[in-house]
Amino acid sequence: MNTPSQQPARRAVRQALADVLALEPNITESDRRRILRRFMQQASRLSGNDTARPARKRRSPRRAEAAICAGFDPYSFGAVVVLQREGTEALLARLGAIESADQLRQLAEAQHLMVDSGISEPSALRRAILRGAEQRLGERYAAAG
Secondary structure, eight states: OOOTTHHHHHHHHHHHHHHHHHTOTTSOHHHHHHHHHHHHHHHHHHHTOOOSOOOOOSSOHHHHHHHHHTTOOTTSSOHHHHHHHHOHHHHHHHHHTOOOHHHHHHHHHHTTOOOOTTOOOHHHHHHHHHHHHHHHHHHHHHHHO
């Protein structure tokens, strides 16, 4: 539980994040609230003050299974692994084999690659997936020190 001395600090952190998110023009109000709520839950977990209920899963197993059974496997290759081992061109070639924007979006979601939800063009989605994979790879290198 938060002590009285921690509450003003939590409010200040929450307000600072809310101010930063308000500066982003492409984030809807509902997305801002969702991001802020998730951030504060994670901060509570890290500080040992986790009183929030566990986050629910985004996708039911049946829905994920149905996507795979539909003929597309978003796990058929790892975007970050291909980028690391074979390079940018190889990843773009693998992504180029995927025609559907929905399938590209499934791949990005399944592999936890950040892609703007407003992108609908397959070529733009491929570039966004590449940037997401580059970001994840950079985070891995930074964590490895």
